[in-house]
């Protein structure tokens with residue numbers, strides 16, 4: 001699994017699923033038409049959402065899926081977790097779901113998301129109502145706290161996020177890091193850009209993310225939104241066609 005011309009590791013909402021219908025259709029057709037591109041979804045969504053998504057006509061099927069904000073890794077054919085890649089994540093989480101829910105049950109500004117959790121707990125949040133020391137308290141309990149898109153708050157295993165999990169996957173499958181393109185639009189994608197891999201922040205990226213990637217020369221800031229930004233970046237990094245060999 002090592003001689004791909006391009007490994008596209010992309011966020012879903014606002015990125016792969018963003019842009020105009022025409023931009024999405026064109027990108028999806030391009031991906032379906034080539035056999036030298038490895039598609040990886042890297043999303044905050046759970047596996048149920050992803051299974052429904054890829055069942056839709058015209059939606060390319062990913063070979064690998066990093067779900068739940070980097071805390072789950074699935075085979076894209078079977079939708080089964082890959083235990084060798086999840087072992088460290090599960091160990092760091094330590095079955096802490098119930099403890100986190102109890103800890104934050106009366107926390108102002110947080111509403112528990114109605115989704116099953118494996119190695120994380122996520123909330124819809126109202127940032128203006130959050131206690132200023134919320135992240136510090138979450139960290140003091142041994143977790144990471146991540147505010148994203150101005151409306152989500154994730155409690156994650158310490159040191160686990162989309163980027164570190166993608167690096168673990170790249171190493172596990174012996175992928176060529178120079179052939180990887182990461183794509184995102186919100187703060188929960190920042191860890192993807194902190195990997196040092198080539199990246200694109202799409203045109204509709206949230207301002208906090210744009211500010212955070214400003215001095216990262218390997219991150220291309222596309223003027224195009226969502227799927228249009230990904231297509232733009234494939235051209236920008238010359239991932240558009242098979243490399244001459």
Ligand SMILES: [Mg+2]
Pocket residue numbers: 011012013014015184185186
């Ligand atoms: Mg997104």
